[in-house]
Amino acid sequence: DADVxxxxxxxxxKTGKRIMLECSQTKGHDRMYWYRQDPGLGLRLIYYSFxxxxxxxxxxxxxxxxxxxxxxxxxxxxxxAIPNQTALYFCATSDYQGNQPQHFGDGTRLSIL
Amino acid sequence: xxxxxxxxIHITVSEGASLELRCNYSYGATPYLFWYVQxxxxxxxxxxxxxxxxxxxxxxKGFEAExxxxxxxxxxxxxxxxxxxxxEYFCAVGALKAGGTSYGKLTFGQGTILTVHP
Numbered sequence: 001d002a003d004v005x006x007x008x009x010x011x012x013x014k015t016g017k018r019i020m021l022e023c024s025q026t027k028g029h030d031r032m033y034w035y036r037q038d039p040g041l042g043l044r045l046i047y048y049s050f051x052x053x054x055x056x057x058x059x060x061x062x063x064x065x066x067x068x069x070x071x072x073x074x075x076x077x078x079x080x081a082i083p084n085q086t087a088l089y090f091c092a093t094s095d096y097q098g099n100q101p102q103h104f105g106d107g108t109r110l111s112i113l
Numbered sequence: 114x115x116x117x118x119x120x121x122i123h124i125t126v127s128e129g130a131s132l133e134l135r136c137n138y139s140y141g142a143t144p145y146l147f148w149y150v151q152x153x154x155x156x157x158x159x160x161x162x163x164x165x166x167x168x169x170x171x172x173x174k175g176f177e178a179e180x181x182x183x184x185x186x187x188x189x190x191x192x193x194x195x196x197x198x199x200x201e202y203f204c205a206v207g208a209l210k211a212g213g214t215s216y217g218k219l220t221f222g223q224g225t226i227l228t229v230h231p
Contacts, residue, residue: 004156031217040122042203042221043157050217058218090156094217101147102219104156 003027006091006105014113019078021108023091031094032074033102034058034066036087043090049074050096081112115140117206119222126194127230134189134225136204146187147205147219148178157203163187174198199229 003026013019023032030051035043035058045058047066055068063085067075078085088109092102116139126132138144145164149157161172168180178189187204204222 033218035221040223042117042119042223044221045218048218092157101159101162103159104149106154106156 004091004093004103004105006108008108009106010109012111012113013081015082017081019081021076021089023074023105025072025093027093027103029093030071030096032068033092034076035090035092036060037090038087046076083112086110086112115206115208115220117204117220117222119204119225121225123226123228125228125230128196129193132191132194134202136187136189136222138185138187138206140206140208144206144208146180148172148189149203149205151201151203194229196229196231199227201226
């Protein structure tokens with residue numbers, strides 16, 4: 001979805017480095033999410049935010065932190081990257097209404113050596 | 114906790130053949146369900162959703178899905194597959210609160226990779 005932009009699209013880095021993945025959206029949605037995708041595991045929720053002051057842990061938040069700088073921006077940080085955090089990371093947004101779908105960015109492929 | 118199972122990791126069909134991708138969910142509350150498709154190098158695109166009402170829902174690209182509460186299933190179907198349908202497909206479930214607002218989180222299945230032979 002072109003309205004959800006993730007940067008960078010690809011990143012290779014070394015163990016122990018601090019990394020920030022950024023997500024911005026022009027959809028005007030209140031809710032934003034960070035997922036990681038691993039082969040055979042589907043998408044797993046890392047963190048989610050229902051508005052700027054409401055941030056919640058997902059099922060796999062250890063080793064990650066987030067910042068909701070504005071309604072349109074939601075960043076994911078790896079404070080000290082490790083190889084098993086190598087994955088495809090997706091940002092998504094959704095409206096606050098009950099049954100609305102999530103809209104995904106094109107993903108960031110992160111490799112940690 | 115809610116969960117989603119896609120029993121088939123990989124399915125291969127011939128172009129023009131019919132397709133059914135299975136999805137089983139587990140959740141005690143009222144579910145709402147989605148199917149997404151992911152082409153290589155791209156994000157997830159919504160195919161269709163079920164919230165309430167008619168249990169047979171139509172989506173984009175000629176796909177449909179049927180919600181069967183008694184079987185806790187939401188299988189995706191297409192009568193005639195095209196080569197461009199080759200991709201990975203994800204089923205996802207969310208839950209609604211009593212007043213109709215959502216808890217906001219979705220749980221995804223493991224995905225089914227579809228290969229289409231000419």
